[in-house]
Structure formats: structure tokens, C-alpha cells
């Protein structure tokens with residue numbers, strides 16, 4: 001292209017007018033996007049709209065996933081209760097016996113557990129959390145008009161959407177959804193004849209998750225490229241808010257680990273439909289040896305957990321980023337140990353790739369190999385503890401606003417400490433051999449990843465709701481929601497540690513034929529009731545969310561919290577392109593709170609005469 005090509009002339013003119021090259025000119029594309037309802041709201045390429053799409057789809061799945069857990073908790077707490085009333089929803093999965101009593105089919109119990117895990121882990125805590133906040137905050141906080149590729153970004157949402165449609169469909173087929181657990185270990189997952197759900201349900205499950213991987217990769221490539229290339233002038237890496245660091249590292253984790261999962265799933269599909277034997281060997285059905293030999297189900301476990309462990313950090317890192325940011329804003333203090341926070345994120349990310357076999361201590365791996373995984377697993381506790389220390393130090397002496405986002409941040413820290421501690425127990429193979437596949441593990445990962453990640457997400461939603469919808473959520477309802485969730489979470493998962501240590505295994509349909517577990521009937525009832533109460537607490541959130549979208553208190557100031565980061569420099573109702581005019585240039589880091597007698601100094605405010613750049 002020659003220098004006086006019309007495009008270049010226009011570009012030069014723009015650079016002159018605006019004093020910068022902003023990579024994305026609304027003047028060029030703006031009207032193309034804003035033409036009609038379909039391109040504005042459905043096939044939108046605006047990252048802010050895509051963020052809302054991820055969030056609302058995530059909320060939909062959270063309701064379904066949580067409702068499933070209530071149904072199987074009912075089974076565990078009240079195995080003799082009449083479930084006939086669920087027939088209108090669950091259809092033939094509720095069997096009515098001669099006495100007219102309805103029972104949840106054991107097959108379907110496993111399907112519910114499987115769907116609950118899959119949906120919450122992938123659709124809610126991965127897509128709903130990372131998809132929402134990476135999309136919302138990356139361009140806004142680094143000062144970019146949109147993602148590097150708004151088109152691929154849109155595709156990322158639609159692949160997620162297709163993936164969720166396929167999964168949803170599997171709920172309605174006559175043989176039901178997959179029922180072999182969210183980890184989908186073979187042979188249940190590899191042999192279509194293994195159980196009812198191993199048939200078409202499992203095929204749909206795999207197809208759904210392969211589509212999901214595509215979505216994660218499209219999203220992740222965009223996040224990484226955008227953060228590395230589209231930062232506004234002055235936004236050096238060391239001036240980025242911790243949210244952005246967390247999203248960046250999360251995306252890298254996803255990019256390195258999700259393809260491994262996808263390839264593992266392809267081998268699984270081959271085993272299922274082409275007669276290969278990657279994961280099958282020595283399988284007998286009705287005394288007949290299967291003719292497929294040579295494979296190993298342990299291979300699947302290695303592949304799965306090579307994603308599976310980084311995946312838990314793909315879920316928790318964005319929540320950590322959100323909490324670091326929100327905690328600092330509402331404590332009106334700089335985040336303590338900014339660089340240490342970044343290095344901890346990096347250390348956790350690196351270590352998360354070399355500990356996967358701590359999920360396999362019981363699968364017959366060589367104990368010497370186990371020792372390696374024990375050591376590295378326990379080393380993760382060090383950067384984790386650094387982060388906890390820094391959050392608490394940030395709170396210490398702060399001018400704390402105890403609003404809903406802050407409450408959820410504090411709740412997050414509490415959950416992360418509780419769940420991290422039980423991780424140290426499980427990380428020791430000698431203890432894990434006792435605890436594996438008991439409710440102790442269930443309690444551990446629900447506290448540290450389920451509840452903690454949800455709390456990070458809630459902190460983010462309450463905090464950035466005005467940025468997304470121009471209105472505030474109701475604080476009173478928010479606080480009630482927080483306290484029900486906080487007390488509820490410990491009431492549900494606290495006792496699970498106890499029954500787990502007593503040896504009660506996970507993934508059982510009922511316990512009353514085991515003398516050893518009879519003593520825990522009352523605890524199981526208690527857990528179920530606590531879960532139901534907590535569930536209704538979440539409904540409060542959903543009501544608050546949708547009500548506030550239309551009726552909440554209107555946002556009138558651009559920067560209602562007195563925040564430093566750039567997202568609060570855009571207009572209240574920012575169009576596609578975010579800043580109607582020039583993107584602000586960044587002069588300082590994101591945490592200048594309580595400096596020089598000022599409550600806060602936004603990132604684009606120039607350094608004063610003689611002012612030292614903040615040390616961090």
C-alpha cells in the first residue's frame with residue numbers, strides 16, 4: 001500500500017486529530033454494528049454486550065445446575081420420601097411403585113450429579129465467570145475500543161451457546177444425559193453399552209464439550225492478543241489492574257490445557273464409535289472379554305487431569321483478580337504487595353501444570369512418582385498464602401466500605417483459606433489414600449472452587465453491575481443474599497468434611513444399607529435442608545439482578561465508587577468503541593488510593609510536579 005493510499009491518508013488524519021492510533025475507529029465500523037436489533041444485541045461484536053450474553057447464559061445454567069443439586073440432595077437427605085411430585089418435571093425418571101410412591105431412578109440420580117458438575121464447572125464457573133468479566137473489563141481497563149478481533153469474540157460466545165444447546169438437548173432424550181461423572185472416566189464413558197447414559201447422552205456430552213473448547217480457545221486468543229497489543233499509551237504491564245493480570249494468565253492456562261482435553265475427547269470418541277482401544281483393556285462384559293486390548297483407562301486420567309487441575313485455576317484466578325481489585329477499591333487502600341500478587345499468579349499458573357497426578361494417587365501410579373506430585377502440590381500453598389496475606393494486609397487499617405461487593409470479597413478470602421487448608425491434607429498422598437472419593441474431597445473442592453469462585457463472581461457482578469446496566473443492584477437484598485450464602489455454604493459443606501473423614505463415599509445413591517453410615521442420616525438431612533435454604537438465597541440474587549436491570553437506582557456519576565481504573569472514565573452509556581473521543585492515556589498504576597491526602601487519583605491523572613511514581 002502506498003503512503004498516499006486513501007485509507008492511509010484517512011488514518012494519518014485521524015492520528016493527527018486524535019493524537020494517537022487507536023486500532024479501532026468507530027468512525028469506520030460503528031454504523032455497521034449499530035444497524036439493527038440483531039447486530040446490536042444478538043450477533044453483537046461489542047465486548048460489553050458479549051459480556052452480558054455470557055453472564056445471562058451463565059445465570060441460566062447456574063439455576064439449572066443448582067436445581068439439579070437440590071433434587072439429588074433430596075434423594076440423599078430423604079431417601080424414603082415420596083418424589084412423585086417431581087414427575088411433571090422429570091417424567092419417566094421418577095418411577096412410581098405399586099404403593100404409589102415416587103422414586104428417583106438411580107440411573108437418573110447419577111445423570112443429575114454428572115450434569116450438575118459439568119454445567120457448574122464449565123458453563124457457569126468457566127464461561128460465566130471468565131467470559132463475562134474478561135469481556136467486560138479487558139478492553140475497558142486497558143484502554144482499548146474492543147477486543148483484537150470482535151468477530152472471533154462473538155464466535156466465542158456462539159460456540160459456547162451451541163455447546164450449551166447440545167448439552168441441554170441431552171437432558172431430553174429418552175436414554176437421558178451422560179451419567180458417568182463430570183470427569184467422564186472410561187470405561188463408563190468409552191463403552192456406549194456401559195450404562196444408559198453412556199449411549200447417546202455421552203456422545204452429546206462430548207460434542208458439547210468439544211464445542212466448548214473451541215469457545216474457550218477463541219475467547220482466550222482474543223484476551224491474550226488484546227492485552228498484549230491494545231493497551232493504551234502508558235499502560236505498561238506493571239500498571240495493569242490485577243484483574244487484567246488474572247485474565248491474561250487464565251487465558252494462557254486455557255490455551256495450553258483445553259486443547260489437551262479436546263484431543264483426549266477425540267480419542268474417547270474413537271473408542272466409542274470406531275472400535276479403537278486407547279482407553280480400554282481387560283474389559284469383561286457378562287464374563288465375555290472385550291476384543292479390544294492394549295489401551296489404558298489411566299491414560300485418560302492423565303489427559304483429563306492435565307486439563308483438570310489447571311482448570312481449577314482457570315476458575316479461581318479470575319475470581320482472585322476480581323477480589324484483589326474490588327477489595328482495594330472498597331478498602332480505599334492500595335492493594336498490598338502488587339508485584340507479589342502478580343508473581344503469585346504466575347507461580348500458581350506454572351505449578352498448576354505439574355501437579356495433575358495428585359488426583360490419581362489411588363490409580364496405582366508408582367509411589368515414587370506420587371512423591372514428586374506431593375511436593376509440587378504442597379508448594380502451591382506458598383503463593384496461595386502470599387495472596388491471602390496480601391488481601392488481609394490490604395484490609396488492615398483500611399477505610400472499609402462494607403457494601404455487598406466487599407462482603408463477598410471477604411467471604412471469598414474466608415472460603416479460600418478454608419478450602420486451601422483441606423487441600424494441604426489431600427495433597428499428602430498418605431492422607432489422600434484415606435480421603436479419596438469421600439465427602440471430604442467433595443467438601444474441599446466445593447469450598448475452594450465452587451463457593452469461593454461464586455463469591456468472586458458475585459463480588460464482580462454487584463460491583464460492575466452499574467457499568468453493565470447503568471443501574472445499581474439493591475444493597476439490602478444483596479446483603480441478605482450474602483449472609484444466606486456465607487452461612488449456608490459453611491452449613492452445607494462443613495459437615496461434609498466430617499462425614500468424609502468418617503469414610504462416607506461420594507457418588508452413592510443411598511446409604512441405608514450400610515450399617516457404618518446410618519449414624520449420619522441426621523447430618524445428611526441437615527445438609528439437604530441447608531442446601532435448600534441456600535438455594536432460595538440465590539433466587540434472591542436472580543430476582544435482584546433482573547429487577548435492578550429495569551428498576552434499580554440509576555447511576556448518575558461516571559465514577560460512583562471513586563475508582564482509579566479506566567473503565568470508570570467511559571460515559572455511563574458507552575457505545576461500541578467505549579470512549580466517544582480520545583482514549584485516556586495512563587500516567588500511573590491503578591492503586592493510588594489515599595495518596596498525598598487525596599482519597600483516590602485516577603490512572604489518567606498526570607503526575608504532579610515533583611511527585612514520585614508510586615512504588616510497587
Ligand code: HEM
Nearest residue numbers: 312316358359381420423424426427436437441445448449
Ligand atoms: C493448597 C492448595 C490445594 C491443594 C494442596 C489441593 C489438593 C487437592 C487434592 C490432592 C485433590 C485430590 C483429592 C482426591 O480426589 O482424592 C484435590 C481435589 C480437588 N481440588 Fe484441590 N487443592 C488445592 C486447592 C484447590 C483449588 C484452589 C481448587 C479450585 C479452585 C481446587 C479444586 C479441586 C477440585 C475440583 C478437586 C476434585 C476433583 C474431583 O475429583 O472431582 N483445589 N485437591
Ligand SMILES: [Cu+2]
Nearest residue numbers: 309356358359
Ligand atoms: Cu488438582
